[in-house]
Amino acid sequence: MSAGAPLICPSILASDFARLGEEIRAVEAAGADWIHVDVMDGHFVPNITIGPEVVKALRPHAKIPFDVHLMIAPVDPMLEAFREAGADWMSVHPESGPHLHRTLRRIRELGAHPGVVLNPATPVEALDWALEEVDLVLIMSVNPGFGGQSFITSQLRKIERVRRLIDDSGREVVLEVDGGVNAETAKACVAAGATALVAGTAVFRGGPSAYAANIQALKGA
Ligand code: DX5
Ligand code: ZN
Numbered sequence: 001m002s003a004g005a006p007l008i009c010p011s012i013l014a015s016d017f018a019r020l021g022e023e024i025r026a027v028e029a030a031g032a033d034w035i036h037v038d039v040m041d042g043h044f045v046p047n048i049t050i051g052p053e054v055v056k057a058l059r060p061h062a063k064i065p066f067d068v069h070l071m072i073a074p075v076d077p078m079l080e081a082f083r084e085a086g087a088d089w090m091s092v093h094p095e096s097g098p099h100l101h102r103t104l105r106r107i108r109e110l111g112a113h114p115g116v117v118l119n120p121a122t123p124v125e126a127l128d129w130a131l132e133e134v135d136l137v138l139i140m141s142v143n144p145g146f147g148g149q150s151f152i153t154s155q156l157r158k159i160e161r162v163r164r165l166i167d168d169s170g171r172e173v174v175l176e177v178d179g180g181v182n183a184e185t186a187k188a189c190v191a192a193g194a195t196a197l198v199a200g201t202a203v204f205r206g207g208p209s210a211y212a213a214n215i216q217a218l219k220g221a
Helices: 017-029 052-061 076-085 100-109 155-169 183-192 208-219
Strands: 007-010 035-040 066-071 089-092 113-118 136-140 174-178 196-199
Touching: 007 035, 007 174, 007 208, 017 035, 017 052, 017 208, 035 052, 052 066, 052 076, 066 076, 076 089, 076 100, 089 100, 089 136, 100 113, 113 174, 136 155, 155 174, 155 183, 183 196, 183 208, 196 208
Parallel strands: 007 196, 035 066, 066 089, 089 113, 113 136, 136 174, 174 196
Antiparallel strands: none
């Protein structure tokens, strides 16, 4: 199911934090499919961003799904708060807790779509025994923590390998890529089998009047 235009998921990390509600409304109007929310704790990754209270405040500003990328450890104690705040998709790193399978089941139990995130050096084998529990696999094409980094091209091979695993599973699983995605790298990601693209810099560059064209350029991939 890799045919067709990819879902475009603007990462609000690159938006104007003083005007978050407006920014979300603007990218939704510009054609975004999902809102990607990067949650960082200053411990699992070297940066601090958004907590459940902010997600809750933002939720009424858009109708499209909130794709919440949890870069926090331990992650389990925070799942319920993010779900209650309005997270529709919740993705976790295998390194962010001792029992990945339990974490994924818990996300499902809370009524959200579970996802697993692979860092650039995390092997595809981390998906063994977990793939059947998820609705999404997120491949990090930068090391998590900051926007505006360059795409790590070795991750294209990982996208291809995960594409094959998903196809073999016969299940509908979104294959998402995050980090350094621009019109050019987007093309390579889609060719490798990605069905959803996270983009911060490439969407928010140029301000609100540029968002529709920026999103179109990524979809054109
Ligand atoms: C990095 C985040 C990404 C990042 C993407 O930890 O997960 O979502 O904000 O930003 P760009 O598109 O600027 O690389
Ligand atoms: Zn992210």
